[in-house]
Every structure is written in C-alpha cells, then in structure tokens.
Amino acid sequence: MTRPLVEKLFFAALGIFLLAVFACIGVYLVLSRDLPQLPDTLEKINLSLPTEIYSVDGERVAVLGERRPVPIEDISPDFLKAIIAVEDASFYRHKGVDHLALFRAMFRNLREKRIAQGGSTITQQLSKNLFFSFERNWVRKIKELLIALQMEATFTKQRILEAYCNQVYFGNGAYGVEDASRVYFAKRAKDLTLLQAALLSGLPNSPNNANPFTNYDRAVRRADYALDRMVKAGAITPRQKEDALASSLELADSRGESDPNLYFIDYVVGLLEEDYGKDFVHFGGTKIFTTLDARLQKFAMKAAENHLEDLDKKMREADAHGPLQVALVAIENRNGAVRVLLGGRNYSRSQFNRAVSSNRLPGSSFKPFVYLTAMETLGYSPATVVKDEPITIDIPGSSPWEPQNFEDEFAGDIVLKKALMRSINVVSAKLVQATTPARVIETARQFGITSPLGNHLSLALGTSGVSPLEMAAAYSAIANLGVYNKPYFVQWIEDYNGNRLYEHFYLGIQRFPQKSVYPLLDMMKGVVEGGTGSVVRKMGFEHPAGGKTGTTNDFKDTWFDGFTKDLAVSVWVGYDDNHPMRDTSRHGLTGSAGAAPIWVNFMQKALEGKNKINFPVPAGIKFEKVDPQTGHLAEGGSPEGVEVAVKEETQLRPPP
C-alpha cells in the first residue's frame, strides 16, 4: 500500500520540480530581453547635477532634482534600525526575497486576484525605484525580484541600505533621508532623534498621507507603529520607546505651505523647458539667475493675504465660491525685469498661475490705451471736451449698444483728463467709435498686449481678457514714456563651471513719442490724485504715481494697475469661477476696494525708505490749467480748473 503512494509522491514531486524549473527558465528567457543592466556602483544613481535657481538678491530660491546622498555612516543608526523594522525586518537575513512575506503576499494576491500586497524587501523596493514603473503587475514584480536577487549577489547589504536611504521618497519634495531630515526637522540625517527617525521611517510607505505638515496626527501614529516594530525586532527597549514618545518632535516650518516664490519658479522653469527642453533644465546642472526679488515677492504675498482675509470675511458667498484669488505682477520699468509674479494666494492649495495663465476682463483699466489712441489719431488732448450723455450706438447686424456709466449719471461736457479720472464709460465708448476698435487694438499691441482682442466697440470698456503680466508690462511702457521693454524673467544662466550659457540683454523700444505719452501719464496721475484711484492717497501712499482702476460687469473682476517712476504693478482680484463679488450688503467690490489696497500695501513696503522720484517731463510739454467743462484756459487762480499736460503745439482756447 505504501509503495504505490511513495511512487506517486515521487513522480508528482519530480514532475512539479521539473515543471517549476522549466517554468522558471521559460519566464527568464521571456523576461531577460528587457531586463535592465545594473550599474557598476550604486553611487551612480545620485550623480546627476541639480539645477539651482537664484533670485536677483542672490538667494537660492529653488533646486531642481536635488539629491543629497550621504554615506551610511552619516545616517542616524536609529533611523537605520527604524527603516529596517518597518520595511523589511529580515533584511540582514534574506538574499533579496523574504520567503514568509512573499508567500503571505502571494496567498493574499491569489485570493483577491489582484496585487493587493507587496511583500517587497528593501532590495526589491530599491530595484523597483531604480528601474521600473510604479504600475502593479506580475511581470513587473518578477523583473523586480530578479534584479533584487542580482543586487544581493553584487552589492553588500550596507551599500544596498545606503542606496535605499538616499533615494526613497519621503514626501514634500524630499528624496533621500538627508533631504527629508532637513525638510521636516531642519537638521542633518545623522542628528535625528529616535522619535524623528521613527516618524521618517513611516513616510516612504505613505509619503503624502502621513506627511507631518499636513497630517500631523497620522504621522505620529506611523511613528508610534515604527517604534512598536523596533521594540518587537529588539532594536530598542519598551522604555526607550516610551521616552521617545514623550520627547518633542521639533518639526521644522513647512516650506511648501507658504513659499511665495513657487509661482515665479514654476513659470520660469516652464519657459526654459520650452526654450531648451526638459532634459537641459532638470539635468543640466545649471545655475539660473532670475529677475525675481524674493523680498518683494514676500511683501506681495503678505499684502494680498492680509487684504483678502478681510475681504473674505465681508464677502457674501465666499464659502461657496471662494476663497477670493489674486494675481500680482511687478515689473521694473527701466529694463522690463519681472520682480514679482504672484499667481494666487497659496501655491500649495492652487498651482494655477493667474498672473500669466488667466485672461480676465480688464474693465476700465484698459481705457488708457483708448485715450492714447484718440490723442494720437484724432489730435485730441487731455483738454479736449467730450459730452458725457446717454447714447445709442447702432451696430450693423446687432442690437444697438447703449453704454452705461458706473453710477448711471452723466456729467455732460467734460475734458478728457477728468473723464479718465472718473472712468466715464460713455466717453470711452465715444472715443472708440471715433477712432475705430482696430486702431485701439493696434495701440494695445504696441504696448505688448498679445492676448486676443475683440474688434468691437465694447473694447472701450475692457471686454477682452488680458493677463496681469501683460497689463503690468503695458503700464510700465507708460511710466517709461513710451519705451516698451518686453518683460523678462531670466537674467543669465551659468553651467556648473560658471560659464555663461545665456544672458539677457535689455532692448527697450520707443513705441510712442515721449511727448505723446506724457499727457496720458499725467492723466493717470490724476486718477490717483483725485479720481477713482484716490484710495491710493487716502491710504497714505505718497510717492508720485499714476494708475487706473478696473471693475467688470457684475463685479466679477477688480483691477488696479499703477506705476511709480521705477515700478509698474498690476493687481487682479476675483473668484476663479467668475462669480460676482458682493459683500453681505450686496454691494459689489470695485477695483478701488478690491485690488487697489493690495497695490498700496505692496508698494508701501517695496518703496520703504526710498526717495520720492517724479516722472521726468519730456521736452515739448506744457502745463496749463483748464476749465473741466469747457476746456478753455482757466481764469488765473480759479479753484475749479484742472491742470493738464499737453504738447507745446496744442492750442488751448483762452477763457471766453
């Protein structure tokens, strides 16, 4: 009875054995074609040079592809024990595969008919991280296993552990234990405490969910679990665990949460990728010296956050549509260097860059281009009188257009300067009608506006979307008396040895004669001194400045674009979903209440301690006081008169 059974067993075992051997050989032959080669040394995985990005004030604001590999001697022994306890308790006993863990995982995966559990050793994880995609399938798992076996046959345990610690992802942009220690605890990996080491060891398994900056409790629970595993593995005593849990974690400040430079950096990286390709930017090991002023960028973010926090409280539907968003761009007038690019309130919550990617209607802040077109093509001057009255403009093929003023009132006869100061829509509509929208578009193009502009009369009221970057550059050309500088972000790029690979050369182009632009500039100074932008003065900003507010229909967008002699700044405030901004009393938010205060708060900090510099008056300009209704030269000492800057050849009518 026993013999046949033994015979059967014998043949069965032999058959299974041979089947397994042939199956293994078959699988190997199939997979060996695309099984990767292993590098000679594991140090090779960290060789690529990082790309460093600098601000204009010399601060290293970002490093792309940074790795801080450290020798295993420079890693805290507590961390090494913790990571082994958590990830692979039998690390020093196996040769690439943990049989028990593997069978456990295989059993569960077969039962669930999917890859539900990994059972990977540290060596297998390293193999996966170095060579394979993160998709979970059997073929990838087998290849990963084979490479792990080869690693074990090629490198020592210490080298494998060191390589693993140096490249594993810990969340928050930190690759490797050294980088993670700096990010989370602002210290070197060799100085980690037991609790910190335990917390870090819990991160590779769940780098985003257990991130202590965003999910502190979960991170601490992971640390507790890691300490438990260490106790079970005999790496620490229960007493040491208790002491560790009682100690302070000493978490560093989160960098991702409030780094105001990230919108700028993202944009610059995108631009460079377009120009040079991704490989050059991320693997070139270059140093990129940008125009970013990190100090001003910080001021911009604070100014925006402080004001928007107040506004959020007042807004009626902030919860449903909020939070209110912001974009701010600051450009240095003399050369076009973009010093600030704030694309939103908080980069970690929304990476959408509203300063460059969001084309929102500029409203009345578009009017300066209309006025300049009228002055250039129709020979108008700031003292030219236009009647502000209800009008109906026939549009062929469409219903007639009846432009309305913001306050539904009409001023009657009014000089252009006063009309711009009060941002009268009817006057702007009349000017576009007289000059044609095509001419206005031509002017806007000269000012560097590249967004599509509608060839229709309502262009007068800013009904074509533009970006804050475009507006800042255009206003910078006004402050520059007609010289347009294409905004730029990169001053120069160096290779690792300090050789310059690129440098920006300033190329200002005089797009309009100085004496044509100065009257417009003077009118925009009037907006700030006594027009819709007078909030700037009311808030105590004393530097000579010009600007224009902008508010669109239903209060969906608010703008304030303004400039001093040195800096042009564009600010936009609105909801991302285009919802109207109304406060709890249903009052709409205007440019002077929504965007201008941010402009003022930013400029006050940016120009703190700096001299007040007047705009230079070009040759061929004269200043006269005129009657705001008739445009006649005002009687001497008349308090009603408005001072205008006009070209010398402009004939102003004497008082009647």
Add this chain to the structure above:
Amino acid sequence: MRILGVRFYWNGVLFLLLFAVAVALELYGHVIERGIGHYLKWQNPHRQQLGRVWDKERKSVLAQSKVQTILSSLDLKEQSSESIESFRALFETLHSSLVVSREKFLRLYFDYPGQWSHRIVSPFELMEIDANQSWRRVLLNNSGSAIAVSFIDGSNNPIKEISLPASILFEVQSTRTIKRGRLEEANFKEDLIFPIKEFLPLLRTLDPATQKALFPDPKWFLEKNYHVTRLGVMSESFEANPQTTLFGIEYETDFHTDILLIPVPLEVANNLLSQIEKNDLDNSQGSFKDVYEEPYAEKN
C-alpha cells in the same frame, strides 16, 4: 517486479530526503536566490541599459551635450567678435546683434583712421559713460531700420543708448578702408601716384577742414609704427558715390604694405591734381599744426 518496486520505494525516499535537504538549503542558505543572482550578475554586461536610472543618466548626458553645444556656439560668437579688426567692420558685420568688450570697442574706436567713429559717439561722451566705472561691454543691435548701440554695465543694464539710422551702413561703406597691397594693385594709375615728400607740401596748402577730411591724424601712423611712403589719387569716380573719388595712402607696416583708402569729393581731388600739374609745390606755406593739435575736437 518486486525488485523494481523496492528500487522505486528507496528512490522515492531518497528523493524526498534530497528534496527536504534542498528545501533546508534554500531556507537557510538561499541557494536558489544566490544561484539566480550570480547567474544574472554574470549575464549583466549583455543586457541593455533600461529603466529609470539609465534614462536619468542618458538625460543627464544629453543635457551636458546641449550645454557643450551652447558653449561652443558662444565661443564661436566670441571669437568672431574678437576677430573684428576695425571699427568699420564692427558695423559692416552686424547682421543681428553683437557684443564687444569695452576694451575691444575702445581699441577699434581709437584705431579708426578718421572722424567717422567720432560721429557715432564722441570721445567726451565715452568719458561720461565711463565716469562711474560700471561700463563693461557694448551691445550693437541691427533691427533693420535702425542700429542701436548700448553701452552696458555688468548686469547688462544700459548706461547709454544711441540709435543710429540704418543708412549709417551705407555711410560706413563709403568711408575709409584699409587694403593689403600697393597702390597700383588697387587700380591707382602710376602717373597719379606721388612720393610722400612731394605730396605733403601740397597738403599744407589746403584749408584745415580739407586737410582733416583728406588725411588722418599723423598720430595714427606714427603710433603704430606705420611708415607712409606714397600717396595716390584715383582717376575714376567712386562707384558708391559718383561725386567722390578715392585718395590712397600707401604705408609700410612691420610685415606688409597696406593702403588706406579715403573717399574724397571729386572737386577736392581735381583741385589737388591741378596743383600738382602747376608744379608749384615748393611755394606752399600751409601747416598741419592747427588741424591736429587737438586731434579729437569735434568740429560740428
């Protein structure tokens, strides 16, 4: 049959024993992993460099080669700008943009034989640009309709900008040039070539402005150790401008014979030739002293 059965029985037992030993060896000695690992290690050089770590290395190599390409093209650009040998060539070779160092610009500027360079920017303006010690380079930009000359600081910010009409290029083409060779090789006729000793007394008879338009500052020759030997007047009018002809000054350098060609109005040339025909060179009373004692003074 019985013997066979016994053999199978013992073979089976033996096999199971061997199997048990193999399992034990695997569990405690990891023989399979070691075997596969070492086999793969042996096969390693024959496999392809696939996967993320190799991709990264390839990208890094590509990026570095791009860096090298950029550096080479910049080197070429620098070499070509450094190889420019005259102020005239600086403008003539300007197709889009060009950057030259302050030192190079000044050398070309002051090496230029004549006043044309001073019309671009006067020496006094250069002094003003240089006053705060920040001038590093000069950027020349040809936009087609105009040429912008920017004197820039270390951060490439302009200290001064000059915009010149594109017609300056036509002007520069009709201005002084240097050619290698003798006057005869530049189509000057033998009967209109004169030794310097015969010609200088005639030049003295001309008014200072004409002297300056006709003959460079002698300092230009003396400083460079150029020895003027002969002068000539072209018999035909200058093709770029029919109202002008060429005046040639032949001189010896340390290694070559060069000629400096200067466009002159036809009437000045005719005047010179008629005086030569009169053969009254000995009676000339003029002097160069007044014209060149302030070599860089602007007359206009």
